[in-house]
Amino acid sequence: MKRLITGLVVLSxxxxxxxxxxxxxxxxxxxxxxxxxxxxxxxxQTPDGVKITLTVSGLTPGQHAFxxxxxxxxxxxDFKSAGAHFNPYGKKHGLKNPDGPHAGDMENIEVxxxxxxxxxxxxxxxxxxxxxxxxxxxGGTAIVIHASPDDNMTDPAGNAGARIAxxxxxx
Numbered sequence: 001m002k003r004l005i006t007g008l009v010v011l012s013x014x015x016x017x018x019x020x021x022x023x024x025x026x027x028x029x030x031x032x033x034x035x036x037x038x039x040x041x042x043x044x045q046t047p048d049g050v051k052i053t054l055t056v057s058g059l060t061p062g063q064h065a066f067x068x069x070x071x072x073x074x075x076x077x078d079f080k081s082a083g084a085h086f087n088p089y090g091k092k093h094g095l096k097n098p099d100g101p102h103a104g105d106m107e108n109i110e111v112x113x114x115x116x117x118x119x120x121x122x123x124x125x126x127x128x129x130x131x132x133x134x135x136x137x138x139g140g141t142a143i144v145i146h147a148s149p150d151d152n153m154t155d156p157a158g159n160a161g162a163r164i165a166x167x168x169x170x171x
Contacts, residue, residue, distance in 0.1 A: 026128065026135065028143045028167035030056070033077035038165050041143050043135070049124035050135065054109060056145065056165070057116045064111060065150035065160035066119070068104030068126060072140020074166035082142040082166055084156065088132040096152040101125070103133050104141075105158075108149045128171075135169050142168045 030039035039056035054066060071083035085093065086104030094100045095107070103125035111117035126133050135141045145165040150158035 024128065026169050026171050028169045030143060030145060030165045030167035031074070031076075032058070032165050033079075035076060039145070039167070041167060041169075043169060045128040046122065049122045050126050050128065051120065051122045052106070052143075054119045054143070055117070056109065056111060059111045059115055059117065059145070059164070060147075061111050061113050061115065063108040063149035064117075064164075065146040065148065065158055066106060066109055067102070067144055067146070067150075067157075067160075068106070068123070068135070068169070069142045069144045069166075070104070070139075072142050072168040072170075074142055074144075074168055079142075079144055079163040079166040082144050082163070086126065086135075086141055088137075093155040093158055094151070094153040097155070100155075101152075105150070105152070109145070136171065140168060140170075142166050 024045045026043040028041040032038045038058045041054045044051045068086040069082035070086045073081040075081035085102040087102040092099035095105055106121055109117050109119040126135050144163050146160035147164050148161035150160045
């Protein structure tokens with residue numbers, strides 16, 4: 001009897017590990033510093049990288065930086081708990097930086113005069129699978145929206161300003 005139970009546990013763990021490796025969808029619900037939901041991200045593993053579809057509302061009009069940060073924690077009010085940009089390869093910040101980019105660097109999102117915006121990008125630097133660029137490493141990752149646009153050059157965060165919204169990436 002004991003041998004049978006052990007075999008079932010091993011089988012169960014193997015199935016869970018397989019499911020984690022083959023997951024193709026993840027989400028992040030983004031909240032502001034008061035805890036009000038201001039957006040959501042859907043993440044999909046594709047052959048080219050992770051496709052991120054971000055929708056926001058209730059933000060100030062204009063461009064805002066959004067990045068993947070290294071820690072899956074969004075403590076209000078400043079979201080500093082999300083850590084620095086996700087940067088498993090030790091690069092410099094910025095999509096236009098010759099020594100970059102961080103894996104978590106992405107294009108800005110444009111928010112319209114009604115406070116809403118949508119962005120859809122494919123981040124080729126990150127993945128769902130195990131490895132240094134996994135979004136699901138120990139401690140997790142988060143998506144953070146900043147008050148200002150990213151200049152795509154300045155280290156460490158592109159002069160993007162305060163963190164105004166955050167959401168933990170979950171499967």
